[in-house]
Amino acid sequence: MKHLKRSMSVMAIVIAFALTASIFAAPAQAAPETIVLWSHASGHKEEINIAYQIAKDFNVSQTKYSVEIKAFPNPNYNDAVVAAAAGKSLPCLLDIDAPVTPAWAWAGYLSPLTIDKKTLSKFSKTAKGIYDGKLYSLGIYDAAVGLFAKKSVLKSLALRTPTIASPWSLNEFNDALAKAKASGKFDYAISMGTGWDGEWYPYAYSPLLQSFGGDLINRKDMKSAEGALNGPEAKAWGEWFQNIFTSGYAPKKESATERDTGFTTGKIAFSWSGNWTAKxxxxxxxxxxxxxxxxxxGTRPVIGGGSWQWAISSTCNNKAAANEFLNFGLQSKYIARYANDLTYVPGTKEATALSVDYKPGAPLAIFQQLASKYALIRPATPAYAFISTVYEKMTKDIIAGANVQTALDAAVDEIDKNLKNNNYYKKKK
Amino acid sequence: MKRSRLSLGFSLLSMSGLSIFFIFPLVFMVMSSFKSNDSLLQDVSSVRAFLPVGHLSLDNYWEVFNRVPFGRFLFNSLFVSTATVVLGLFLNSMIGFAIAKMEWRGKKMVLSIILALLILPFDVLAIPMLYLAAKLPWFSFTGGFHFTQGWFNSYQIQILPFAASAFSIFLFVQYFKGLPKELDEAALVDGASWFRIYRSIAVPLSGPVFGTVAILTFLPMWNMYLWPAITIQDEKYRSIMLGLQYFYVNFGTSWGQIMAYLTLLTIPIVILFLSMQRFFVTSVASSGIKG
Structure with a gap:
């Protein structure tokens, strides 16, 4: 009993001492400030889990800020952001599809990023969302399109295997399609991915137009599509592209089966598709x-560039915290994880070296090369969303057999009218 | 006798044909919900799409519960739809009663304005409503009672804008006009107030119109997409229809899971309809409304 009393007294003294010491020694810890990141990846478990992991690591790495992620389903993400901007309830951080950046920057939703130059220099040009000379978004990953083929088919059709240094010419490509069709082994020579809709059209097909020498808009001043979208080069593209479908080389509107399994099951010889289906x-x-x-x-090989990126809203109260998170989240190990878990193309060389599928010599490494060598960013104008819709409709009309020049002229009229009605999207003051 | 048998046989045959025709999409949905994406896409162009053939499993259903907080979304939709129906029945029937039975200045003008609202589609009102909702005051008990601004991310933003409905008011006005005037007069002579007449005479005699309005309010609320899509940013308030979008991923739509999700969200509606079928048919027949 005596021992017990003594030990309890000692314990009481120790606890009292410890408490006193802690009061004087430890400064009061303020709760971390929460900043919110909106993501478009709700329902895409693998992708959202990486974002959660980055936020978790960031929250553990320091005590000042805490990042909380709110995820939205992809199809209504842009609507939710626009509605939130109208209601002045945008979060500090948000992810953004690359071609949308100029429109949201122009509308005043976004704030320029302050990423240090060393970090920024590591990223490919297609991973940067630049508008009016300022960086508004930076890519956590990229995407690339290529021509899917089988070595055995190339051999049986006696076709040269093109390389990045020496791609097929127009004649060689046409010849490949003709031979594939004439062989009688395939339902179609090529799948152009017409089973997809929306942004796929300008992303996948406008590079073919650009390869011919045309474009969606005159990029010099972004004030008109006249000449770029309806000039002789554009007409040549339209007629060639239409011919792919009218000659029966490709299905005009692919069924989901043709789109997803036509090439791999051997019913279609080639496929114009992206890195996301390559694995x-x-x-x-x-x-x-x-x-x-x-x-x-005609002029050069071209593919589309730019995928989802991170941005900071203009209404963010703590831009320093948001920038700190971006600098943290854009580490190569995270970009490589997007590549490894989701087969997304890494936007930096460091991350490429860490990725299983894209590192030099890896089976999908060519996508990284295609993205860095041939990718052309979609026109950085706030009008892009409108141009994209018009281009999709126009291309569908051309595929369906419309008069090419008439379809091109109509699209140019629509785009130019929109530009004029919006005062050429001059910067708001 | 022969002709009537022939006619009956023809009716039964045509009705059976139509039933099969209308049930096909549902059969396709249910069957596809047990198939993998690949086999679903392969079967889609043949009769196999409607048959339980190939490798069938519950994987899509497991994945639905894995990807989406289904229980939460189901509760949200049931709560929002039911609350709007209950509040809507109360408000719209009282407005309808006041217009149909009571005499007051400007009544005709109010009715004209309400009828004019019928021609405005919701899409036209969505943006002005959005701006309004962003400014409306509310209150919170988090960190002590205080007032807040904006209704985004809440149940009230999904319920209150749709409680009052021009179409429901119109239905109630039409129905209440058909109730005998003598009943009101007798009640007034006995000293009943207008609210008492509404509560004790008009409401008990108006079951069919209440049923019709309940169903015609519940279904669009259950199916509502645009409004919650632009006003709800927090997952815990999302409706079941928004959950459907979780399965549309860039270039990787999971059709089997979509079919499983659709099957699950159809079940409450089918139960609701089957349990109220007799009542609904009566109400539709008596109110002259066709779905």
Whole structure:
């Protein structure tokens, strides 16, 4: 009993001492300030889990800020952001699809980023969302399109295997389609991905137009599509593109089956598709699978560039915290994780070296090369969303057999009218 | 006798044909919900799409519960739809009663304005309503009672704008006009107030119109997409229809899971309709409304 009393007294003294010491020694810890990041990846478990992991790591790495993620389903994400901007309830951080950046920057939703130059220099040009000379968004990953083929098919059709240094010319590409069709082995020579809709059209097909020498808009001043979208080069593209469908080389409107399994099951010889479907093709076809560079249709080979990026809203109360999070989240290990878990193309060389599928010599490494060598960013104008819609409709009309020049002229009229009605999207003051 | 048998046989045959025709999409939905994406896409162009053939599993259903907080979304939609129906029945029937039964200045003008609202589609009102909702005051008990601004991310923003409905008021006005005037007069002579007449005479005699309005309010609320899509940013308030979008991922739509999700969200509606079918048919027949 005596021992117990003594030990309890000692314990009481120790606890009292410890408490006193802690009161004087430890400064009061303020709760971390919460900043919110909106993501478009709700329902896409693998993608949102990486974002959660980055936020968790960031929150553990320091005590000043806490990042909380709110996820939205992709199809209504842009509407939610625009509505929130109208209601002045945008979060500090948000992800953004690359071609949308100029429109949201112009509308005043976004604030320029302050990423240090060393970090920024690591990113490819397509990973940067630049508008009016300022950086508004930075890519956590990229995407690339290529021409999917089988080595065995190239051999049986006696076709040269094109390389990045020496892609197919227009004649060689046309010849490949003609031979594939004439062989009688395939339902179609090529799948152009017409089973997809929306942004796929300008993303996948406007590079073919650009390869011919045309474009969606005159990029010099972004004030008109006249000449770029309806000039002789554009007409040549339209007629060639239409011919792919009217000659029966490609299905005009692919069924979901044709789009997803036509190439891998051998019913279609080639496929104009993206890195996101390549892993599945590789798994099904193994060594026989090969990704070819885009053909040079006149001026140079071109593919689309730019995918989802991170941005900071103009109403963010703590831009320093938001920038700190971006600098943290854009580390190579996270970009590489997007590449490894989701087969997204890494936007930096460091991350490429860390990725399983895209590092030099890896089976999908060509996508990284295509993105860095041939990618052209979609026009950085607030009018892009409108141009994209008009281009999709116009291309569908051309595929359906409309008069090419009439369809091009109509699209140019619509785009120019929109530009004029919006005072050429002059910067708001 | 022969002709009537022939006619009956023809009616039964045509009705059976139509039933099969209308049930096909549902059969396709349910069957596809048990198939993998690949086999669903392969079956879609043949009769196999409607048959339980190939490898069937509950994987899509497990994945639905894995990807989406289904229970939360189901509760939100049931709560918002039911609350709007209950509040709407109360408000719209009282407005309808006041217009149909009571005499007051400007009544005709108010009715004309309400009828004029019928021609305005919701899409036209969505943006002005959005700006309004962003400014409206509310209150919060988090960190002590205080007032807040903006109704985004709440149940009230999904319920209150739709409680009063021009179409429901119109239905109630039409129905109440058909109730005998003598009943009101007798009640007034006995000293009943207008609210008492509404509560004790008009409401008990108006079951069919209440049923019709309940169903015609519940279904669009259940199916509502645009308004919650632009006003709800927090997952805990999202409706079941927004949950459907979780399965549309860039270039990777999971059709089997979409079918499983649609099957699950159709079940409450089917239960509701089957349990109220007799009542609904009566109410539709008596109110002259066709769905």
């Amino acid at each position: 599945d093709a590789l798994a099904k076809l193994g060594d026989d699978f090969v990704v070819l560079p885009p053909p040079n249709l």
